[in-house]
Amino acid sequence: MSTAVMTERIAEASPRSLARMAGVFQLLEAVTATFGQVIVLGRLVVAGNAAATAANILGHERLVWLGFASSLVGVVFHIAWALLLYDLLKPVNRRLSLFAAFVILVGCATQALTSVFYLAPMLILNAGRSLSALTAEQLQALAYIFVRLNGYANDTYLVFFGLWCALIGFLIFRSTFLPRALGVLVAISGLGWMMYLVPPLAVHLFIPYIAGASALGEIPLLLWFLAVGVNEQRWREQARVAGEW
């Protein structure tokens, strides 16, 4: 097969395979980001207890590095997922799809920068003589403040993630090649994440509302993309009408 033909094949990857790839990246993102931000931090952070948290971090430095790497790789998967959805939903409304992509890229950049705070507690606790002006308890408290900063930065990302889900949901709803119900569910899960505009409210509503809406929206989205993909014929029709090809 010549290079030109191969390039053409890749460029014109069928919408169904694009959808499958989007599903794969969504799954990878969910696994890596959840591992880094939820599982690792859940094991290490003792809520409100700076000393115990510090001891956990110093006792599991490899796990911290692993969680850090996993969070960062999660951002890469997220960007790939977002660009595939941009391409897939372009036939519905190119401008809105572009706006959605911009929104999530700003969210992803915030998510990537959050990793700085992820490592900061370990660096502070290992600072040695350079931070010797602070007492051991103060260093532990400072490290814990950075754990919280990681949380706040992640909350900020969630606002943009929510807006992206709402926009994606709307585009799916307006599309002819994906089920409308899926769009409604994804949009509702997005509205849930957007509650992080007011973090205390979101913490209050998280179980069962935000977590429930998220599961009801994002799990069907994942399964549909992996198992069914999109209706190729209708996708091409809508793309032709939109004058994209």
Added chain:
Amino acid sequence: MSNDVMTKRITEASPRLKARITGVFYLLTILTGIFAQGFVSERLVVYGDAAATATNILTHSGLFQLGYAVYLIEMACNIAMTALFYDLLKPAGRSVSLLAAFLGFAGCVIKTFSRVFFITPLFVLGGAHYLSVFSAEQLQALALLFLKVNDRGAAMALVFFGFYALLTGYLIIRSTFLPRILGVLGMFGGLGWLSFLYLPLGYRLFPFVVALALLGAASLILWLLVVGVNEQRWKEQASAAGQ
């Protein structure tokens, strides 16, 4: 009207409508920014006085929360505005328009991330038990330090918005469908923001820079909302550019 035709009409919104929507999001960006900065941040944060700042934030914690939420809404509007301007000005120069969008976009990332430091003082001053190893004065100083990081971060974003305004102004001047004077005003506003390359200079010139930028922004917003763009010329320039 069949569904297909309807979809097509919406997708191919007229340039004038596009211009109006761009104007709306531009206006929303400015208004939310003025609210969060002028009515929340400036009212509650006293940069030379950590104790007064802490008292203000704790007595008006609801307003402070609102400021954070509005800051994030401002960023969402700013992103929408950037995406819309990219489309609107593409006929005047596709690559320059794309470059402008990327720069505006980088500014949005920096500003959004800075806002994490805006909300932080709320928990630093929140009186959690583990924080009692610091004295009240130390916590207040730490809170003010975070607010300063937020402010310097936003100032860094202004430099990117300055380059954005320079390129956008240049595209408006090159365009056949918007009055050149709007582009000239926009470029002056952009030059003003570049003073934040050296922060002390930026802060000293701030009132003038803001006045200049607001003049440019207000006239462009007003024009986009009331007149929009010259549709025929927009289409001509777009087809001449091969789009």
